[in-house]
Amino acid sequence: MGYKEIYARYRQQIMAGALKPGDKVPAIRVLAEELKVARKTVEAAYAVLIGEGYLVSQGAKGTRVNPDLVISRREPAEEPAPLADSSLNQLTGLRDNPGEMRLGIPSLDEFPLKKWLLISGKVARSLRPEEMTNQPVTGYAPLREAIAGYLNISRGLDCQPEQVFITSGYRANLRLILQVLAQPSDKVIFEDPGYFFGQKLLKRIAPNLHYAPVDRQGINVDYLLRYHADARFLITTPTHHSPLAVTLSLPRKHQLLGWAQENQSWIIEDDYDGEFHYTKKVIPALKSLDHDDRVIYIGTFSKTVMPALRIGYIVMPKETVSRFKELGEITETGLSLLPQKILAQFLSEGHFYKHIKKMRTLYQQRRRLMLDALNRLFPETFSYELSDGGMHIVAFLRRGTQDVALAELWQAQQLQVFSLSAWYTQTQKRYGLIIGYTNIRSEQQAMTLLQRVQQPTLALLQQAN
Numbered sequence: 001m002g003y004k005e006i007y008a009r010y011r012q013q014i015m016a017g018a019l020k021p022g023d024k025v026p027a028i029r030v031l032a033e034e035l036k037v038a039r040k041t042v043e044a045a046y047a048v049l050i051g052e053g054y055l056v057s058q059g060a061k062g063t064r065v066n067p068d069l070v071i072s073r074r075e076p077a078e079e080p081a082p083l084a085d086s087s088l089n090q091l092t093g094l095r096d097n098p099g100e101m102r103l104g105i106p107s108l109d110e111f112p113l114k115k116w117l118l119i120s121g122k123v124a125r126s127l128r129p130e131e132m133t134n135q136p137v138t139g140y141a142p143l144r145e146a147i148a149g150y151l152n153i154s155r156g157l158d159c160q161p162e163q164v165f166i167t168s169g170y171r172a173n174l175r176l177i178l179q180v181l182a183q184p185s186d187k188v189i190f191e192d193p194g195y196f197f198g199q200k201l202l203k204r205i206a207p208n209l210h211y212a213p214v215d216r217q218g219i220n221v222d223y224l225l226r227y228h229a230d231a232r233f234l235i236t237t238p239t240h241h242s243p244l245a246v247t248l249s250l251p252r253k254h255q256l257l258g259w260a261q262e263n264q265s266w267i268i269e270d271d272y273d274g275e276f277h278y279t280k281k282v283i284p285a286l287k288s289l290d291h292d293d294r295v296i297y298i299g300t301f302s303k304t305v306m307p308a309l310r311i312g313y314i315v316m317p318k319e320t321v322s323r324f325k326e327l328g329e330i331t332e333t334g335l336s337l338l339p340q341k342i343l344a345q346f347l348s349e350g351h352f353y354k355h356i357k358k359m360r361t362l363y364q365q366r367r368r369l370m371l372d373a374l375n376r377l378f379p380e381t382f383s384y385e386l387s388d389g390g391m392h393i394v395a396f397l398r399r400g401t402q403d404v405a406l407a408e409l410w411q412a413q414q415l416q417v418f419s420l421s422a423w424y425t426q427t428q429k430r431y432g433l434i435i436g437y438t439n440i441r442s443e444q445q446a447m448t449l450l451q452r453v454q455q456p457t458l459a460l461l462q463q464a465n
């Protein structure tokens with residue numbers, strides 16, 4: 001590498017803003033060693049950069065990007081072409097923007113952060129050299145044990161730690177399961193309406209994708225048996241359907257399990273918020289009724305701990321464990337050790353259980369606050385079909401079909417709600433807003449937020465109806 005190349009790299013980094021005025025650059029000796037070039041090559045490059053005013057030498061204080069440098073911005077590079085699906089663009093932006101009323105975010109103000117930080121510190125300090133190599137691809141063994149223990153006690157499963165595969169969450173779960181068990185021609189069924197991001201992912205990775213409608217008792221199993229009895233996979237949210245929050249009725253649960261057994265199909269049970277059931281007893285998972293091991297249970301810590309943790313898991317049916325491990329060794333890398341260790345300790349010391357117990361009561365209260373505020377400000381606009389749990393409200397429009405425009409209006413005011421109809425694909429749509437309430441701390445706060453959109457909402461609906 002010659003001095004011109006080093007010069008060009010630095011100039012490019014400075015012009016692009018990656019190196020900012022005042023940033024320190026490496027000493028000549030250090031950079032020469034790093035790039036395996038002679039010191040005089042770096043010296044020459046720095047001399048030109050200094051000569052042209054990009055860098056300044058400050059003697060013993062080293063060399064920096066010229067603090068007085070003014071970079072005239074050129075036109076920004078052309079934006080990449082948007083994805084064909086504009087609703088996806090809109091919602092991806094929405095994911096990046098924390099905003100208010102976002103679906104599925106736990107109550108961040110009530111997270112036991114001090115405990116978490118204490119454990120994090122202890123775990124970081126106790127890292128042993130032998131732990132610094134790659135860990136098993138299926139996950140950190142004590143975490144797999146803690147998850148199996150939790151699921152067996154709280155969700156009614158009967159699984160061994162060896163069946164738990166730790167992943168980075170829902171999408172990784174689906175990708176891995178289909179990669180291990182599916183042929184491209186296999187028929188995959190998803191709920192309609194169904195989890196927006198699941199639907200988008202499956203459209204890309206499951207070529208033979210179909211849908212089954214959902215009504216007040218959950219997924220319509222008669223429809224499934226009538227039109228798609230030959231399906232190899234069904235992905236479903238039986239405890240609280242996403243987004244309608246209804247619970248799959250017990251007769252339908254048995255019907256589904258019977259179908260899977262008879263047909264040797266797989267049911268992927270997405271139990272994303274099964275912990276949060278308020279008024280009745282927590283509902284055991286569908287997996288707890290599965291005596292033939294046809295249910296692949298998937299879970300996440302995004303709702304119970306925090307989304308940024310990015311830890312989820314698959315409970316692999318026993319007969320599939322070796323296939324998951326074999327392919328996993330080829331396609332997966334496993335997750336970072338530290339977060340897994342912290343989480344394992346958070347579970348094994350009992351903080352997790354305590355936290356979700358507290359959240360159950362809190363979410364019930366916060367849902368009430370949000371509903372009261374909605375009823376006061378929009379008495380004629382929405383109707384509700386409340387279930388016993390979940391982390392969001394579906395506010396159905398009493399009249400009209402303007403939910404996409406309405407969601408956009410709310411989003412423009414930083415209220416990050418979803419339009420219900422966007423979660424449907426082909427069956428008869430319903431219209432409304434999907435509203436998160438877990439971070440609403442008082443009715444006053446809910447009122448203040450909703451007042452931002454009260455008048456424009458009424459105006460928009462009046463115009464449309």
Ligand SMILES: Cc1ncc(COP(=O)(O)O)c(C=O)c1O
Binds near residue numbers: 168237270302
């Ligand atoms: C239906 C459903 N499944 C799964 C998840 C969990 O996703 P992840 O594990 O990627 O955070 C969510 C989160 O919003 C969800 O709504």
